[in-house]
Amino acid sequence: MTLEEQLQDAYERAAQLAAVSPGAYDRFLRRRARHGRRVAAAGLALVAVLGAAALVARQLPQEREPAAPAVNAAEPTPRPHQWVYSRELRVEHGGRKPFTTELWDRVDGRKFARPISDRRVARAQEVRKERMQLRASPQGCPPGQPLRIRPAVGLGRWFPDPSAVPTDPDGLLAAVYQLVEAPTCAPIPVGDTVQDRAFMLIDGMLQTLMPAEVRAALYQALAKIPGVTVTQGATDAAGRRGVAFSRAAAIEGPGSSDWLRLEIMLDPNTHRYLGARHVVTRDHVVPDVGGPGGTRFRTGQVLVSRAQLALAVVDAPCQRPGETTTCASYVETTWVTG
Amino acid sequence: MATEEEFRGFFAQHYERLCRLGFLLTGDPAQAEELAQDALVRTWRRWRLVGKPDNPETYARKVLVNRHRSLLRRSLVEARYLYRDRPNAGHSDEHREDAIVLWAATRRLPMRQQAVLVLRYYEDLSEAEIAGVLGIPVGTVKTLARRGLARLRRSLDATTQGHTLSSKERP
Numbered sequence: 001m002t003l004e005e006q007l008q009d010a011y012e013r014a015a016q017l018a019a020v021s022p023g024a025y026d027r028f029l030r031r032r033a034r035h036g037r038r039v040a041a042a043g044l045a046l047v048a049v050l051g052a053a054a055l056v057a058r059q060l061p062q063e064r065e066p067a068a069p070a071v072n073a074a075e076p077t078p079r080p081h082q083w084v085y086s087r088e089l090r091v092e093h094g095g096r097k098p099f100t101t102e103l104w105d106r107v108d109g110r111k112f113a114r115p116i117s118d119r120r121v122a123r124a125q126e127v128r129k130e131r132m133q134l135r136a137s138p139q140g141c142p143p144g145q146p147l148r149i150r151p152a153v154g155l156g157r158w159f160p161d162p163s164a165v166p167t168d169p170d171g172l173l174a175a176v177y178q179l180v181e182a183p184t185c186a187p188i189p190v191g192d193t194v195q196d197r198a199f200m201l202i203d204g205m206l207q208t209l210m211p212a213e214v215r216a217a218l219y220q221a222l223a224k225i226p227g228v229t230v231t232q233g234a235t236d237a238a239g240r241r242g243v244a245f246s247r248a249a250a251i252e253g254p255g256s257s258d259w260l261r262l263e264i265m266l267d268p269n270t271h272r273y274l275g276a277r278h279v280v281t282r283d284h285v286v287p288d289v290g291g292p293g294g295t296r297f298r299t300g301q302v303l304v305s306r307a308q309l310a311l312a313v314v315d316a317p318c319q320r321p322g323e324t325t326t327c328a329s330y331v332e333t334t335w336v337t338g
Numbered sequence: 339m340a341t342e343e344e345f346r347g348f349f350a351q352h353y354e355r356l357c358r359l360g361f362l363l364t365g366d367p368a369q370a371e372e373l374a375q376d377a378l379v380r381t382w383r384r385w386r387l388v389g390k391p392d393n394p395e396t397y398a399r400k401v402l403v404n405r406h407r408s409l410l411r412r413s414l415v416e417a418r419y420l421y422r423d424r425p426n427a428g429h430s431d432e433h434r435e436d437a438i439v440l441w442a443a444t445r446r447l448p449m450r451q452q453a454v455l456v457l458r459y460y461e462d463l464s465e466a467e468i469a470g471v472l473g474i475p476v477g478t479v480k481t482l483a484r485r486g487l488a489r490l491r492r493s494l495d496a497t498t499q500g501h502t503l504s505s506k507e508r509p
Contacts, residue, residue: 003487003490003491003494004459004487006436006437006440007440007444007455007459007487007490008459008460009437010436010437010438010440010441010444011362011441011456011459011460012437012460013437013438013441014361014362014437014438014441015358015359015361015362015460017361017367017438018354018357018358018360018361018362018367018370020353020354020357020371021371024349024353024371024375025346025349025350025353027375028349028353028375028378028379031375031379032379032382090389090390092388092389093388097392099392101390130347130350130351132343132346132347132350133346134343135342135343135346252386252387253386286383286387295387303387303388303389304388304389306389331351333347
């Protein structure tokens with residue numbers, strides 16, 4: 001054995017001596033709460049998950065769709081075991097280069113998949129299967145109500161009875177308000193106010209596959225939320241132009257609507273989700289974890305600019321639209337309840 | 339799309355590996371976990387604040403290694419104490435014992451050489467990736483790796499000679 005090989009062997013063996021004590025994640029949560037209270041909570045704000053029923057739009061960003069308000073009957077409804085593929089471009093504050101993320105959600109919501117980019121494991125073809133415990137949303141569930149895996153597409157992602165949800169802008173907005181006030185287990189963003197939560201929820205809804213008439217109604221409902229300003233000619237992270245709907249929003253957890261604004265950019269013709277920006281509206285310091293320092297944010301800084309580059313239905317996890325093969329290595333995670 | 343669930347999955351997937359990396363650097367399981375927890379809290383903060391890092395695993399690893407370095411700088415005395423107090427290699431497996439001896443030798447190397455070797459031969463990173471993690475030029479990574487290996491080789495030779503001597507001295 002060369003010294004290099006001996007060293008590899010030595011590290012592997014020595015690493016076995018590292019003991020991992022149980023309850024690590026709980027300790028992490030406590031520690032996070034201690035140090036990062038400001039930024040810890042609002043996970044769901046950006047959840048791009050999807051909801052149910054009569055599913056229509058198979059949207060690819062390359063396709064310039066006409067402003068079709070009605071259900072396209074030729075478009076097949078995705079089957080429960082198909083996958084919703086989404087790709088997002090992100091530009092983040094801090095001088096990092098733009099990057100894209102990919103996610104596959106199974107239509108029935110039971111699984112999701114991500115590619116493995118790790119050089120070490122990507123060399124061999126590998127499908128890693130994991131299980132993940134489904135947890136109650138931050139708002140909690142009514143006593144006795146079991147956790148339920150929700151479909152990944154359409155209104156059923158959030159609404160218990162999607163067929164009862166009106167598809168006119170006022171009726172839909174009223175239903176959204178009702179839901180954020182009494183989520184009954186639905187994965188609703190943690191916002192500072194009802195309007196804030198409704199705004200962020202619609203942001204999530206628009207990032208998913210939705211019937212075209214729902215998408216059109218949401219587009220109009222956004223402008224009806226108090227505090228929302230509408231700007232024409234905004235540009236998303238990919239340079240596409242659209243209409244921006246902006247409002248203070250607690251993107252980084254409770255209280256953060258005080259210094260942050262969410263700008264949702266939509267295509268005015270197709271109502272497709274283009275992207276969003278998270279913008280600092282007030283000078284603000286986020287304290288460092290466990291240290292005396294902090295990170296200073298200045299008014300006007302864009303923390304995140306993102307663009308949804310693709311949203312489409314495919315037949316297999318880690319398969320990209322227009323391709324028949326899947327990527328070599330990916331992690332497939334199955335949600336489990338109870 | 340930073341979700342609580344997504345991070346929980348990330349945590350489950352990488353916590354142990356980070357603990358192991360921390361252990362190889364510190365030689366102390368408790369301190370290793372401390373480092374891993376700290377790195378993950380910081381990764382979470384960054385994830386929540388500006389979005390998911392390009393490669394969260396790399397990010398967490400980088401935080402861990404750099405955190406270790408700054409902690410060492412801050413309390414070198416304590417670190418030296420930990421160096422002495424490393425777990426005893428009380429294992430029957432002879433290979434393992436050799437491995438532990440070699441690993442212990444790496445931990446007597448200067449901090450940066452040690453980090454380069456761990457990242458190169460345990461984490462299997464390329465020289466460019468190591469340069470990224472440590473924030474130093476690629477050329478420096480190469481130099482540190484070469485020096486680290488040379489020094490290890492010398493110390494191993496010394497150990498072997500020591501063994502030979504002592505067996506000769508035996509009556």
